[in-house]
Amino acid sequence: MPNAPDVSDFRYSTADWAERERLAIFRERIGRMMVKLDPAPLINSPYYSDARVIALHGLGIGFWTFANLRVDRTRELLDGCDDLLMVIGASGNRLVSHRGREQAIGAGEAVLMATAETATMTYPSSSNLISLRVPRKALTPLVRNPEDVLMRPLTPSSEALRLLTRYVRNVDDLYRSASAELQRLVVSHLIDLAALVIGATGDGKVVAEKHGLAAARLAAVKADVGARIGECSLSLTAVAKRQKITPRQIQRLFAGEGTTFSEFVLDQRLARAHGLLVDPRRTGRSISTIAFEAGFGDLSYFNRAFRRRYNARPSDIRIAPRRF
Incomplete structure (x- = not known):
């Protein structure tokens, strides 16, 4: 604007x-x-x-x-x-x-x-x-x-x-x-x-x-x-310790926005995974590697969460730019 x-x-x-x-x-x-x-x-x-x-x-x-x-x-x-x-x-x-x-x-x-x-x-x-x-x-x-x-x-x-x-x-x-x-x-x-x-x-x-x-x-x-979104060890407790506040305080901050810490982390990881999938520099990397780079430790959970968010499989997102 x-x-x-x-x-x-x-x-x-x-x-x-x-x-x-x-x-x-x-x-x-x-x-x-x-x-x-x-x-x-x-x-x-x-x-x-x-x-x-x-x-x-x-x-x-x-x-x-x-x-x-x-x-x-x-x-x-x-x-x-x-x-x-x-x-x-x-x-x-x-x-x-x-x-x-x-x-x-x-x-x-x-x-x-x-x-x-x-x-x-x-x-x-x-x-x-x-x-x-x-x-x-x-x-x-x-x-x-x-x-x-x-x-x-x-x-x-x-x-x-x-x-x-x-x-x-x-x-x-x-x-x-x-x-x-x-x-x-x-x-x-x-x-x-x-x-x-x-x-x-x-x-x-x-x-x-x-x-x-x-x-x-x-x-x-x-x-x-x-x-630290790509770290599987990212946790509410660890973030609270680094920020010198309590986990409960962080939960209240996100509640004020109508969401939760876990939902925010998931949203950021899915966005990162999507960005990696459409990045032409990473076409040689497997989807599982990209999921782990985005911080997901469970490939099945990643696939389910990705489909709910984007109404498409990770593999569909990867090949879409090539089709275009």
Whole structure:
């Protein structure tokens, strides 16, 4: 579906510009005009940056890479925006200066900043980070005093921060083909998770856990299943242990979608088997081999389940492309 007016997706890379024009383009066209930042090399040696910035119904999501750069938000670049900006370290290190404080942010760590105030971030070596810009009015119903948390290290490796990071990284799958209503639901989930990372309390915490946290947990469970779908040993207990939640919690998450963990696993395995059967690179493999690659340990059960799902035998699916 075409993007709604309040959805945009912008990318840049300094590697795409001629060296003699690179700094001017980076500072003027990208820095000052588009992202309201003033970048400059730290030392006289090669520097690099690329980024993808997504605007999604009032929420700003950024995936950034910097190396040998200092990035300033100066007073002249302040645009009246009063959002809160969460910066999450993905790899490498960076130093943040904001509100008279300095804070080093390593991988898996995060800090909250105010976009209405000046700030400086330095990247002496290659560094990847994720940014989440959240409207202040969206957070205040969930977090009593977000101002109190500015420039304080947010709890590293917390479940909420881990799930938020994963959920943001999967944003393509969550919004690209979704309706505007579902896109706003994704935004709501991200705000809930951000509130939990910052420190939602009372009713705000209950609401955020019921919606955003549950959605992110379910997405993490599904990703876990997808990564191991070909393993016959895949089980509810094993997934729960890796995700650090109980099997009962996983069952409740799938019940909320009107299905079960077992039904989801079966659906994913059948879809994988179907994909392998029509893959011309695997025409030399037997159907039993493909069934085992898809995680089925019982060939008879695979054949019965496949026929129920596709109203055809695996062998029929395999020869159909050749007939066509």
